[in-house]
Amino acid sequence: EPEVTQTPSHQVTQMGQEVILRCVPISNHLYFYWYRQILGQKVEFLVSFYNNEISEKSEIFDDQFSVERPDGSNFTLKIRSTKLEDSAMYFCASRYGQDNISPLHFGNGTRLTVT
Amino acid sequence: ILNVEQSPQSLHVQEGDSTNFTCSFPSSNFYALHWYRWETAKSPEALFVMTLNGDEKKKGRISATLNTKEGYSYLYIKGSQPEDSATYLCAFIGHSSASKIIFGSGTRLSIRP
Numbered sequence: 001e002p003e004v005t006q007t008p009s010h011q012v013t014q015m016g017q018e019v020i021l022r023c024v025p026i027s028n029h030l031y032f033y034w035y036r037q038i039l040g041q042k043v044e045f046l047v048s049f050y051n052n053e054i055s056e057k058s059e060i061f062d063d064q065f066s067v068e069r070p071d072g073s074n075f076t077l078k079i080r081s082t083k084l085e086d087s088a089m090y091f092c093a094s095r096y097g098q099d100n101i102s103p104l105h106f107g108n109g110t111r112l113t114v115t
Numbered sequence: 116i117l118n119v120e121q122s123p124q125s126l127h128v129q130e131g132d133s134t135n136f137t138c139s140f141p142s143s144n145f146y147a148l149h150w151y152r153w154e155t156a157k158s159p160e161a162l163f164v165m166t167l168n169g170d171e172k173k174k175g176r177i178s179a180t181l182n183t184k185e186g187y188s189y190l191y192i193k194g195s196q197p198e199d200s201a202t203y204l205c206a207f208i209g210h211s212s213a214s215k216i217i218f219g220s221g222t223r224l225s226i227r228p
Contacts, residue, residue: 004158031214042220043159043204056215091158100213101147103161104206 002026006092006107013082013114021077021110023092031055031097032075033104034067036088043091049075050097082114117141119207121219128195129227135191136222138205142186146213149206150179150190153221159204162190195226 005024013019025032034046047057049067066078075094079086089111093104120139128134140148147166151159163172168183176193192199202221209215 033216035218043218045215045217048214048216050214056212058215097214101164101166101208103149103151103164104159104216105161106158108158 004092004094004105004107006090006110008110009108010111011113013112015084015114016081018078018080019082019112021079021090021092021112023075023077023107024073025075025092025094026105027073029094029096029105031095032067032069033093033095034077035091035093036060037091038085038088046077079112082112084114087112087114117207117209117217119205119217119219121203121205121222123222124220125223125225127225127227130195130197132195133191133193134195134224135189136203136224138188138190138219140186140188140205140207140219141209142183144209144211145183145186145207146210147208148181148188149208149216150188151204151206153202153204155201162203190222192224195224197226197228200224200226 007022032049035043037043045058047061048055068076089109091109092107095104096102122137150162153159163179165181170181172179179190181188202223204221205219206216
């Protein structure tokens with residue numbers, strides 16, 4: 001069964017550095033998402049992406065964050081100038097989405113640790 | 116701010132017992148609701164997609180109901196087994212922003228053998 005893959009599984013970075021988290025969504029899916037979960041807290045919506053542009057973003061997704069689909073298969077989340085509070089598990093998800101109700105398929109997540 | 120609430124936060128149930136928990140969401144803007152199961156060290160997996168008021172979905176021993184008028188959904192597990200231990204998440208999709216899927220905080224279920 002096709003799956004969403006994320007790399008790396010764990011990323012450690014120093015405060016102020018830029019990180020890029022990578023995802024390969026399921027190939028026929030149309031909507032792509034990034035979520036994060038800070039330890040002990042709920043899964044938070046960051047951004048959704050459709051037709052090569054952001055369709056929705058949350059208040060968390062400020063100018064520090066950007067997303068890109070550079071080559072038709074990868075979907076990346078870039079965090080510029082990371083802060084300690086960016087430490088979290090970041091999940092990529094995709095869904096077919098044509099009917100607007102199809103469920104999300106998640107990757108296994110990237111644990112980001114900012115020191 | 117869109118609020119999707121789940122209760123209880125955690126639940127400990129004896130193997131063989133049945134259990135249920137709740138997801139509440141804004142009733143005025145409802146489009147669809149998802150339920151996911153999230154086992155430790157894995158990623159969340161979809162259980163149900165619910166769209167219509169009065170919907171009832173079933174998958175083995177797990178079922179879910181939906182009341183869009185009052186803004187809640189129940190998830191039921193009949194005859195709990197150790198493999199049911201997981202966090203159960205509901206996720207809300209509203210009419211006004213159908214690409215934004217908002218999760219509740221989850222109910223962590225532990226089954227005691």
